[in-house]
Amino acid sequence: MMRKRSLVRRSAAAVAAGAAALVLAACGGEGDGSGSAGHGGHDATASPSASASASQGRHNAADVAFAKGMIPHHRQAVEMADLAPGRARSAEVKKLAAEIKEAQGPEIETLSGWLTAWGEEVPAEGAMDHSLHGMGGMMTDEEMSELENASGEAFDTAFLELMIKHHEGAVEMAKTEQADGAHGPATKMAGEIIASQSAEIEQMNKLLGKG
Template identity: 40%
Template sequence: MKRFTTASATVAAAIVLAGCGSGTAPGTSGAATSAPAASARTPATSSAPAGHNSADTMFVQMMLPHHEQALEMSGIMLAKQDLDPQIKQLAEDITAAQGPEIEKMEGWLQGWGEAGTSGGHQMGGGHGMDGLVSTEDLDKLRAAQGSEAARLYLTHMTAHHEGAIKMAREEVSNGSNPEVVALAKEVVADQQAEIRKMKELLAGL
């Protein structure tokens, strides 16, 4: 009788476990189904708003064409013959600094699923990109030689940097993404130093 009771208990335990298993499986399955849904919602609800805000997006979208034009102007200068070594070094430094920054910003926009504005400088007012040089002034820079080219380059690039600094300061004040804010701070520090150098070079022309 004791043997029968033990066997019965074993069977009962197995039934209970089986019942728990069948009851848990849907629950587990449901948890497994809802977990991915929760993680899928995370990027939409926290990654986008918490990862970056509209100020971050605007800064990157505007700074991309701004940087591209700086590279364009520097490329124009580097293509000239008998370029002053100090001007050449400045143009090379700007290219070396802003080229990688363009790649970084393009990566951010892609990761955020935001549209970029690179490729066209969008001249004219209303875009908030202070310091951009007009097509006419770019043509004058291409045609100029010697000290006249240096003067145009330094004058335009100084104004260009001042516009970038203004946008960067707005990002520092209003942005939320730590990487973007850090880049904005670098822009302010680096381009302020370059402005001081360009003003010294202008004074010597």
């Protein structure tokens, strides 16, 4: 028994010594340029974040489609909201537009971050996918031009009607994500979009006298 134990101890010591030698060799082999970064615990700091992103990063095609579709969708809503301060007559419409911009701007950044982390391409700024027009409540170029050229009460009515349609499309996209998505934070965002935009749809219908 004693001989077996001493053999086990010797083997463990040899393994530990070998591992230490490998670590030293790796640090020494990084060269002057990266040595300081290496000694700063590059691997130690990278591993937790990498494992964290891996645990949160379980995603599927539905998650990618949700992010790629929602980014241009949100951008268009922000573009519409940007028109309100100089064109809207109603204080309620101006306030609602500001709230839409405040909510959807950060979501665009979060969605873009997910796509980058997944190695997917983020939809280019200003490059509107024309195949999306008419889908998900997206406005056509003509509708956008009409909104840009409207002011006062006409703008308020057009903004509310178009934004209701826009929000309804976002809610449907979010429901699809909830049903088919695998990425926890994305399905959570989808739930928040459904709740907030459904409430805004109700509010906008009331402003139009339909509530």
